[in-house]
Amino acid sequence: MRLSYKHKFVYIAIGKSGSSSIREALGEYSCIEYWGSDPEKSEYIHTNLRDVKKIFSFTDSEFDSYFKFSFVRNPWSRVVSYWNYINQCKISYLKNNHHPYFGPVCIKILKECEQDFSLFIKLWNWHLPSFFDMLAKGDGTLLADFVGKLENVQEDFNIVCDKIGIPQQQLPHQNKSKHKHYTEYYDDETREIVAEKYAKDIKYFGYKFGQ
Secondary structure (H helix, E strand, C coil), X not given: CEEECCCCEEEECCCCCCHHHHHHHHHHHCCXXXXXXXXXXXXXXXXXXXXXXXHCCCCHHHHHHCEEEEEECXXXXXXXXXXXXXXXXXXXXXXXXXXXXXXXXXXXXXXXXXXXXXXXXXXXXXXXXXXXXXXXXXXXXXXXXXXXXXXXXXXXXXXXXXXXCCCCCCCCCCCCCCCCCHHHHCCHHHHHHHHHHCHHHHHHHCCXXXX
16 A cells, blocks of 8 residues: 555555556655565555545545545456466575565465466465455445556556656566466356456456456
8 A cells, every 4th residue: 555645645555456566656655655564464555445544544525635546457367467476476485585474375375276276266265355345435336536457557557647746657567477368277167256256346347358
């Protein structure tokens, strides 16, 4: 998450949607970046928009005056990206002891699903929250003022920069991974599992398998 009192914005960082790159780009303009000394353990890095209002005790009028935004991504592509990230973190942890908090978690996940993507989809309860749930009120209406898409992240981030009054800038590409096109990972069953889990995201943000 990023928050700025000066520029009056709240950015909700949601995992595997370009959040590392966007957090870095917004860092120098933010008053609030992380809580705690270890970003991987930070309780509020990926907090939802509802809780931001509570954490900072914003009144309704104060909260309304902030530009609240986030970015989303095709859910099927997002899950494949997360799968590859887990594999990368395991290798990095075993080789160089990087990701000391998440590395052992990755090893456990990969062991339980026998390093098979289909079993990962069928057996594991992924820590990837719904985009819509992160950005909506309890009554199901959207709290965010703007939702960009990773598929056209630079263009949408330029819109954000104009809205919050900072210079447009080229986004860095953090945590980039090389893998096959996400559609090649799925069969009919695993495609439908993801569709059911992220049905609200798919419907609200207009995603389709194969995009």
